[in-house]
Amino acid sequence: MIIAIPTDNNVFETDVSASFGRAPYYLIYDTETKESTFVDNSAAMMAGGAGVKAAQLVVDSKAEVLLTPRCGENAADVILAANIRMHKTLHKTAGENIEAFLAGELPHLDEIHAGHHGQGER
């Protein structure tokens, strides 16, 4: 199973990023090989539509599960269209959250916020 997590840094000890769409990196973790790879989020500094672009990166990583503290509605539309399950992170680091998820301790992410789109312009 492949797990994606928005992160602050590109090392395994990293903290989970507070934002999904504007996280600088995504950790892509393969539970079978226990391999971690990091994807740069090219959308992090974009003026708008970061959530959609970031979700596209996660979809393209072939992730089946997304662990994130929060997610906007546009990003969620893409994630859910790809049948990726979303669970809410409860711990500080990416590693702790992966362990908790595998132990069945992370709840489904049900709250989808309205997003911040349109706020970078005018």
Place this chain on the structure above:
Amino acid sequence: MRVAVLSGKGGTGKTLVTVNLAAVAAPSVYVDCDVEEPNGHLFFKPGQVQEEPVTVLIPHVDPAACTGCRKCVEFCNFNALAYASGKLIVFDDICHSCGGCVLVCPEGALSEKDKAIGCVQRGTADRVEVYTGILNTGEATGIPIIHRLLEQSSLEEPLHSDSEQQPRRADGEATFIDCPPGSACIVMESIKDADYCILVAEPTIFGMHNLRMVHELVTLFEKPFGVVLNKCLEGENPSEVYCVERGIKILSRIPFDHELGALNSDAKIVANESDVYRDAFRTLLETVKEEVGHEAAAHS
């Protein structure tokens, strides 16, 4: 004569100045380009209001024709398109209607469809034609509405006429454009065809910084302009100092006055309620006409 009224921030008195100028200049045209929060109609309370929707084009995908090449997804600078599980997803509210995705699609799977983003209203009140642009909440940009407003207000045909559109009315009839606050694209669109710009400024350091923003904008657009100092009090006025130091024409000084504030917040047109303010706005109108006349003479 088309006069645009602008300021670097909201609440400086753009609508006060624009509404009252249009009122003392009647017959005239008032155009509310502050499409995110139009409020000029609250003062005029126009009757016989006609409304016309404003639409933009957004992409429409034919799933049978889409092969998933993702050229459109890569092309879109606003990330309004995504491709997941063999399906192209279009985010209407992020799309900026550039039409690029339709052009780059090699399969002809994308076409364009109309999407309503707001409307233009036209009504009349005491010999003032009142145009109001309204942008629906959450839309990316009000520019298409402003474009339509300025186009409509410069024609003399009614909104729903099918006849050929003719250039507007006699030269004497002036148009006053109430701009959105700030100096972004929507303001540029609003002042684009103006013959003259009035910058409204508050007597504070913050007000002076906001005046500088719009001063830079009208300079960039090479528009003739002058400043109305609003909410003037005794003592130092940083916006006035800014004008004096740069030789900028001060068109009028409106005092920080309780009576004016009370009438205005009651949605009254002060020039219709008070002799003092009727005279003040008539004088301002004459000053603006003179300035526009000088400009016309200088460029003829």
